[in-house]
Every structure is written in C-alpha cells, then in structure tokens.
Amino acid sequence: MAHLCFQVLSTSFFTPKPQIPVLLSPGAACIKSIHQYRYLYLKAMQDDKFSTPPCDESKVRVPHVLTVAGSDSGGGAGIQADIKACAARGVYCSTVITAVTAQNTVGVQGVNIVPEDFVAEQLRSVLSDMPPNVVKTGMLPSTGIVKTLCQSLKEFPVQALVVDPVMVSTSGHTLAGPSILDSFREELLPMADIVTPNLKEASALLGGVPLETIADMRSAAKAIHDIGPRNVLVKGGDLPASLDAVDVFYDGISSNFLRSLGINWNDFYEFRSSRIMTPNTHGTGCTLASTVAAELAKGSQMLSAVKVAKRYVEAVLSYSKNIAIGGGCQGPMDHLLKLKSNVERRPFDPCDLFLYAVTDSRMNKKWGRSIVDAVKAAIEGGASIIQLREKEVETGDFLEAAKACLKICRVHGVPLLINDRIDVALASDADGVHIGQSDMPAHVARALLGPDKIIGVSCKTPEHAQQAWIDGADYIGSGGVYPTNTKENNKTIGLDGLKTVCVSSKLPVVAIGGIGMSNAQAVMRLGVPNLKGVAVVSALFDRECVMTETRKLLEVLKESTKIAK
Numbered sequence: 001m002a003h004l005c006f007q008v009l010s011t012s013f014f015t016p017k018p019q020i021p022v023l024l025s026p027g028a029a030c031i032k033s034i035h036q037y038r039y040l041y042l043k044a045m046q047d048d049k050f051s052t053p054p055c056d057e058s059k060v061r062v063p064h065v066l067t068v069a070g071s072d073s074g075g076g077a078g079i080q081a082d083i084k085a086c087a088a089r090g091v092y093c094s095t096v097i098t099a100v101t102a103q104n105t106v107g108v109q110g111v112n113i114v115p116e117d118f119v120a121e122q123l124r125s126v127l128s129d130m131p132p133n134v135v136k137t138g139m140l141p142s143t144g145i146v147k148t149l150c151q152s153l154k155e156f157p158v159q160a161l162v163v164d165p166v167m168v169s170t171s172g173h174t175l176a177g178p179s180i181l182d183s184f185r186e187e188l189l190p191m192a193d194i195v196t197p198n199l200k201e202a203s204a205l206l207g208g209v210p211l212e213t214i215a216d217m218r219s220a221a222k223a224i225h226d227i228g229p230r231n232v233l234v235k236g237g238d239l240p241a242s243l244d245a246v247d248v249f250y251d252g253i254s255s256n257f258l259r260s261l262g263i264n265w266n267d268f269y270e271f272r273s274s275r276i277m278t279p280n281t282h283g284t285g286c287t288l289a290s291t292v293a294a295e296l297a298k299g300s301q302m303l304s305a306v307k308v309a310k311r312y313v314e315a316v317l318s319y320s321k322n323i324a325i326g327g328g329c330q331g332p333m334d335h336l337l338k339l340k341s342n343v344e345r346r347p348f349d350p351c352d353l354f355l356y357a358v359t360d361s362r363m364n365k366k367w368g369r370s371i372v373d374a375v376k377a378a379i380e381g382g383a384s385i386i387q388l389r390e391k392e393v394e395t396g397d398f399l400e401a402a403k404a405c406l407k408i409c410r411v412h413g414v415p416l417l418i419n420d421r422i423d424v425a426l427a428s429d430a431d432g433v434h435i436g437q438s439d440m441p442a443h444v445a446r447a448l449l450g451p452d453k454i455i456g457v458s459c460k461t462p463e464h465a466q467q468a469w470i471d472g473a474d475y476i477g478s479g480g481v482y483p484t485n486t487k488e489n490n491k492t493i494g495l496d497g498l499k500t501v502c503v504s505s506k507l508p509v510v511a512i513g514g515i516g517m518s519n520a521q522a523v524m525r526l527g528v529p530n531l532k533g534v535a536v537v538s539a540l541f542d543r544e545c546v547m548t549e550t551r552k553l554l555e556v557l558k559e560s561t562k563i564a565k
C-alpha cells in the first residue's frame with residue numbers, strides 16, 4: 001500500500017487559504033494544491049505509485065516549468081518568450097509545442113496545429129521522466145489539445161498550473177477559436193491555480209461582456225473566479241494608453257475563508273505600473289505568465305510571484321523600449337536584459353595595459369583635484385586603462401566618483417577598474433577589479449562579477465601567478481619593481497622578480513611599483529612577450545599637470561617599443 005500520511009498546514013504554499021490537508025509521501029516533495037490533492041488522493045487509492053523514491057543528496061534540485069504553448073517564429077511570444085523568461089529568472093524550462101505559427105512583427109501569417117496525439121506524446125515524454133514543478137499553458141488551439149492536457153495533468157499532477165488563456169494575437173489573428181471556450185470553462189480553468197486573461201480574453205470567457213474600466217476588470221475577475229480557478233489576474237495592457245498598466249488580481253477562496261473567521265480581507269489587489277510608451281509589447285502576456293510560473297516553481301507564494309512577474313515585465317519593457325527588430329508595428333522585448341550590458345562591453349585586450357593609470361586620493365587632495373578630474377586628465381594624456389585606488393574615500397563618495405569616471409571612460413573606450421572594492425565595481429557597473437593577495441580570492445570575485453568583467457591580481461611569485469590563472473584572472477599586476485611610497489611594507493621584487501613572474505604565466509602582465517619617466521624603458525626592455533605595460537601612480541598624479549605627465553610617459557613607452565623592435 002502507498003506510504004501516505006496527512007498533515008494539516010497552517011499556512012499554505014501559495015495564497016492564504018483554508019487549512020488543507022496536504023498529502024505527503026515520505027521522501028517526495030510536499031503536494032501543495034487542492035487540485036493535486038484531489039487527484040493524488042484518488043490516484044493513490046488506485047495504485048501504489050507514491051512509495052519512497054530513491055534519494056540522492058548530491059543532486060541539486062532545479063526549479064522547473066513546463067510550458068505547453070505555441071511556437072512564435074518571430075521569437076517574441078509563445079514558447080520562445082516562455083523559455084527566455086524562465087532562463088532570465090533562473091528556472092529550467094521544458095516545452096510541449098501545440099502549434100507552430102508563422103509570425104513576425106507585422107502579424108500572424110500562418111498557424112499549423114500539432115496533432116493532438118503528438119501533443120499527448122510530448123506531454124508523456126516530459127511528465128513521465130522529468131516532472132516539472134509548475135505547468136504553464138499558452139496557445140491551446142483545439143478542444144482535443146485542451147482535453148489531452150487535462151488528462152495528462154490528472155495522470156501526472158504538478159505543484160501548480162498557470163493558465164494564460166491565449167486566444168487572439170495583438171495583431172488580431174485568432175490563435176485559439178471560440179470552440180475551445182467550453183473546454184476551458186469546464187475542464188482547464190477549474191484545475192488552474194491562476195488564470196491570466198487580457199481584457200479580450202476575459203470578455204470571451206464571460207460570453208462577450210464589454211470590459212473597459214478597472215471596475216469592469218474587478219467584476220470580470222470575480223466572475224471568472226466563479227468558473228473555478230483559485231486565482232485570477234485580469235491584465236490591463238489593453239486599457240486605454242492614457243491609463244497606467246493596471247492588472248487586477250482576485251483570490252476568492254481566501255477571502256471567503258478569512259471572512260468566515262471574521263477577518264476583513266481585501267480580496268482584490270491592483271498591480272500598477274506606469275505605462276511604458278513603446279511598440280515593443282509583443283509577448284508581454286506570455287512573459288508575465290511564465291514568470292509567475294517560474295517564481296512559483298522556486299517556491300514563492302502566489303501573490304509574491306505575481307508581484308515579481310509584474311515588476312519583471314515592467315523592467316524588460318522599459319529596457320527594450322527603443323530596440324528595433326522587424327519592420328512591423330509590434331516588436332518583441334529583450335528578456336535577457338541582465339546579460340545585455342556584458343554584450344555591449346568591449347572585450348578586454350591585453351594591450352589596454354600599456355599605460356595603466358592608478359589614482360590615489362591623497363595625491364588628488366594634495367593637488368586640489370577631484371577623482372573625476374584626475375581620470376579625465378589621464379585619459380586625455382593617453383592612459384589606456386584606469387584603476388580607481390581610493391583607500392580614504394567614503395563608500396558613497398567612491399561609488400559616485402566611479403559612476404562619473406565610468407561615463408568618461410566609456411566615451412573614450414578606456415576600461416575602468418576598481419581597486420579592492422568588488423561591491424563598488426558591481427554597483428557602478430565598472431569594467432572590472434584589481435585585487436591583492438590579501439583581498440577576496442579571485443575565483444570568488446569571478447563568481448560575483450560573472451564571466452565578462454576584467455579581474456587583475458597582484459602577484460609577486462610564480463605561485464601567485466599560477467593561482468591567478470587557475471582562479472580565472474585576466475591579467476597580473478607584478479611588483480613592486482622599484483621601491484615606492486604609495487604602498488607601505490611592500491617588498492621590492494626588482495626586474496628579476498618581474499621577469500620570473502612573467503615567464504611563469506600565460507597571463508598578460510603589467511609592471512607596477514616606483515615606475516616613471518626615468519625607468520619605464522628599462523622595464524619594457526625586459527622583452528618578455530606577456531609584459532604588456534606599466535602601471536603608474538605618483539609619476540602621473542603626484543604632479544601638477546596630470547595630462548602633460550601622461551603624454552610624456554606615453555611617448556617614453558612608445559619609444560621603448562620601437563627600440564625593442
């Protein structure tokens with residue numbers, strides 16, 4: 001007999017609701033929806049499927065959403081939007097394709113419905129082998145497909161079902177005709193944990209009632225709730241352009257229950273964001289529903305999942321408002337906005353290390369200039385990379401200076417690095433960091449900064465240099481080559497020590513420590529191919545005119561490369 005026990009949870013997984021007996025099978029995840037409870041209970045009565053599964057603690061659980069939807073060849077909506085939204089939210093996404101559409105930014109040119117039995121086969125493949133936490137549905141173009149899906153969900157219950165009742169594309173093309181409405185009302189919606197109609201879809205589900213105002217949306221949400229889904233979100237993307245983008249959320253079960261306890265519960269929530277003026281709104285609905293599903297899969301409660309999803313859609317719309325893809329009037333969004341800034345950043349070039357200017361707050365103070373003025377002058381003089389080394393500046397001021405310097409650096413295509421402070425580098429979106437042997441290990445910095453940012457590590461020995469390579473550093477700063485007073489207790493390694501570090505590593509090296517006009521050529525004449533340049537502090541910044549000194553040093557360095565040739 002199945003190993004079954006019942007437990008009463010005082011708070012539920014999604015929205016507050018009556019105390020529901022939750023079915024637990026030892027070793028298996030908690031079953032969290034009343035629908036699942038019903039199906040699982042009946043199923044467990046029939047067979048012995050819920051015996052303890054083998055448990056391997058070395059395996060990492062990955063939140064997983066299965067989307068059952070149509071393909072959009074334009075990549076902005078449907079399956080493609082679902083995969084991108086889940087990826088952006090850190091959730092695995094499997095796919096069952098119900099239709100293939102020929103679609104672009106102009107409209108829908110064609111729809112090819114996948115045969116019902118092949119939809120069933122895809123469902124069986126995924127559900128029987130890799131059970132998702134949450135199923136999200138989009139375009140379900142035939143009654144047969146809706147019924148097949150409902151049957152599969154009864155056979156393979158999941159934690160939550162998110163239904164986006166896709167019917168008409170924004171361009172006005174029918175994606176699922178009125179014939180599916182009965183199966184939606186009778187079978188799918190009563191199984192749903194949330195249904196997310198837009199204004200037209202809400203109207204269709206209610207037999208064509210006109211919906212124009214937020215008050216109408218509230219009535220519609222309540223009426224749709226009566227059909228059976230546990231939560232309803234009526235989306236207001238199609239409200240008049242003069243209004244905010246308001247979505248109305250309704251959760252009737254909880255309100256009735258709490259009212260019965262004498263608690264006055266607000267059963268409507270308005271999710272409001274300012275309307276972003278952009279033509280790139282194709283796929284907002286798919287994205288919203290997938291993000292709700294992704295957040296539920298991670299373990300969020302329903303209300304938090306909707307809140308995060310709404311914020312995410314707003315952020316993506318705002319980020320994508322000016323992108324130009326296609327010649328039609330409704331473009332797609334760019335879901336992976338977080339990755340975008342890395343694409344725009346010029347990749348690190350070891351030649352950037354040629355004239356490496358390192359700022360110093362004491363020197364700037366002494367000469368009465370701001371960090372930003374110092375950086376501007378060094379860049380105008382020809383510095384090829386800048387490092388902000390600001391040991392005595394308050395964090396807030398450091399961040400502001402970093403942001404201001406970054407603007408200047410971006411204009412000139414000069415990378416900006418932050419010394420030691422990974423937090424400041426992250427907050428300012430600087431190009432990278434330079435860290436010492438006693439700072440956070442480079443591999444930890446790499447994990448925090450991601451694959452694209454530049455990481456430099458100070459190395460005095462071949463062992464340091466080898467570790468820097470292993471840790472994923474991009475370059476080595478090696479010194480002090482000569483005695484210096486910008487760093488206390490800094491052992492001088494000399495030209496020999498510098499050469500030893502260079503030859504022990506594949507990484508590009510910049511020499512540092514007491515280097516200036518008089519000795520830069522001697523350093524560069526070492527002639528090791530991975531020694532790419534010199535890093536200087538006092539020789540530029542402990543002088544009256546930073547730009548002049550930088551120019552002079554640049555000439556000296558250029559001269560040394562001619563001599564080397």
Ligand SMILES: Nc1ncnc2c1ncn2[C@@H]1O[C@H](COP(=O)(O)OP(=O)(O)OP(=O)(O)O)[C@@H](O)[C@H]1O
Pocket residue numbers: 077169170197198199235236237238245246247273274275276277278281282283284285286287288310313314317
């Ligand atoms: N211009 C906008 N600015 C801000 N938010 C918007 C805008 N347009 C839509 N939204 C939001 O996007 C989400 C999706 O709503 P919408 O009504 O556009 O869905 P839909 O019509 O199903 O979309 P789709 O084009 O994918 O079918 C909602 O949260 C809505 O408020």
Ligand SMILES: Cc1ncc(CO)c(N)n1
Pocket residue numbers: 069070071072077078079101103138139166168169170175282283284285286
């Ligand atoms: C395939 C597909 N699903 C959903 C929508 C709704 O945006 C669309 N346009 N295309």
Ligand SMILES: [Mg+2]
Pocket residue numbers: 166198285286
């Ligand atoms: Mg839609």
